[in-house]
Amino acid sequence: MTERLYYQDCYLREFRAHVVEAADDGRRVYLDRTAFYPTSGGQPFDLGTLGGVAVREVIDEEDRIAHVMESPLAASEVDGVVDWERRYDHMQQHTGQHLLSAVLEELFKIRTVSFHLGAESSTIDVDALSLTPEQLERVEERCAEVVAQARPVQITLEDASAMLDLRKASERTGTLRIVSIEDIDRSACGGSHLRSTAEIGMVLTGKSEKIRGTTRLEFVCGARALRRARSDYRLLASIGRALSVPPEQSPPLIAALTEKNKSLEKTAQRLSTELARREGKELFLTTAPGPDGIRRVTQRGPIDDTMRARAQAFAAGERAVFLAVCDQPPSLLLAASPDSGVHAGDRVKAAVTAAHGRGGGNQQLAQGSVPDSAALAAAEALLR
Numbered sequence: 590m591t592e593r594l595y596y597q598d599c600y601l602r603e604f605r606a607h608v609v610e611a612a613d614d615g616r617r618v619y620l621d622r623t624a625f626y627p628t629s630g631g632q633p634f635d636l637g638t639l640g641g642v643a644v645r646e647v648i649d650e651e652d653r654i655a656h657v658m659e660s661p662l663a664a665s666e667v668d669g670v671v672d673w674e675r676r677y678d679h680m681q682q683h684t685g686q687h688l689l690s691a692v693l694e695e696l697f698k699i700r701t702v703s704f705h706l707g708a709e710s711s712t713i714d715v716d717a718l719s720l721t722p723e724q725l726e727r728v729e730e731r732c733a734e735v736v737a738q739a740r741p742v743q744i745t746l747e748d749a750s751a752m753l754d755l756r757k758a759s760e761r762t763g764t765l766r767i768v769s770i771e772d773i774d775r776s777a778c779g780g781s782h783l784r785s786t787a788e789i790g791m792v793l794t795g796k797s798e799k800i801r802g803t804t805r806l807e808f809v810c811g812a813r814a815l816r817r818a819r820s821d822y823r824l825l826a827s828i829g830r831a832l833s834v835p836p837e838q839s840p841p842l843i844a845a846l847t848e849k850n851k852s853l854e855k856t857a858q859r860l861s862t863e864l865a866r867r868e869g870k871e872l873f874l875t876t877a878p879g880p881d882g883i884r885r886v887t888q889r890g891p892i893d894d895t896m897r898a899r900a901q902a903f904a905a906g907e908r909a910v911f912l913a914v915c916d917q918p919p920s921l922l923l924a925a926s927p928d929s930g931v932h933a934g935d936r937v938k939a940a941v942t943a944a945h946g947r948g949g950g951n952q953q954l955a956q957g958s959v960p961d962s963a964a965l966a967a968a969e970a971l972l973r
């Protein structure tokens with residue numbers, strides 16, 4: 590059974606221990622005692638070194654703790670060093686979570702169902718359908734108050750059968766490890782915690798979203814909150830610079846620019862359709878009729894509203910047939926004037942069907958698509 594040194598002293602960074610077993614050729618090491626925290630209760634494992642060899646993962650096997658090593662460890666006694674920056678960050682997030690959950694309960698009777706400590710931010714799932722921005726502001730302010738009061742955070746061992754008055758009832762029996770924040774929270778927890786709420790620093794909430802009847806709330810504490818606030822500030826400043834306005838004037842300006850852009854897109858679309866119509870008319874006037882008296886034109890390019898407008902304007906003239914061919918995706922469009930003797934729908938249907946494609950339309954306008962470029966060439970030859 591591994592003695593868990595972090596249970597008694599969460600601030601222990603260095604320790605000496607005996608190797609009890611080195612499985613997997615020395616890559617899975619068991620010690621008589623360890624300060625390494627294994628993944629459990631929503632808190633990720635510690636990193637660091639054992640005998641100078643990097644620890645890659647720490648696994649809780651109930652009675653024992655396994656240290657998964659970067660390379661084989663061959664020693665009977667080792668010095669362990671915990672990566673303190675990572676561990677302290679976890680302690681800030683985890684203790685901050687206790688405070689956040691306690692405040693949600695204190696102010697709004699909202700219970701915390703689960704907790705996840707992530708690499709960038711952490712989340713709690715709470716028993717509520719939503720959290721309003723006003724609620725979250727009050728929660729952040731209350732957390733800041735308790736942080737400023739530097740309330741002690743204590744760890745005690747108490748019997749599960751006693752009246753423990755915990756925030757969340759524990760299903761465990763026997764001796765429980767109780768983590769208490771003075772006058773606001775008592776929770777059964779095996780995680781690593783700070784000594785005082787002062788060390789939590791700022792508790793900053795992020796987005797909240799509905800997840801299966803509960804609400805998932807993102808939050809960051811301590812140094813992470815500082816980094817988040819800093820990166821948010823820089824992001825806003827860069828948006829402001831890009832728009833040449835102070836950051837606080839960015840949102841209305843972005844809304845106005847988006848609106849203007851929509852209206853400009855509509856105008857551009859209208860003008861390009863109008864231009865295509867004129868092009869179609871002019872093309873009709875400058876195209877000489879063939880021996881059969883029909884004006885024929887073939888254009889290559891995307892078959893879109895512009896091409897359609899050009900084709901229809903061309904075929905609005907007397908005895909005119911307009912063919913559009915697009916390479917990608919392989920497709921065709923045919924426009925024919927009523928007096929041309931060409932039924933666009935029938936011709937396109939016949940041509941694309943022969944080329945294993947599909948399509949159709951009416952007498953004056955038809956469109957079709959085919960599987961590949963060889964089929965396109967075959968269909969085009971039939972329509973010319």
Ligand SMILES: [Zn+2]
Pocket residue numbers: 683687768778779780781782
């Ligand atoms: Zn905890």
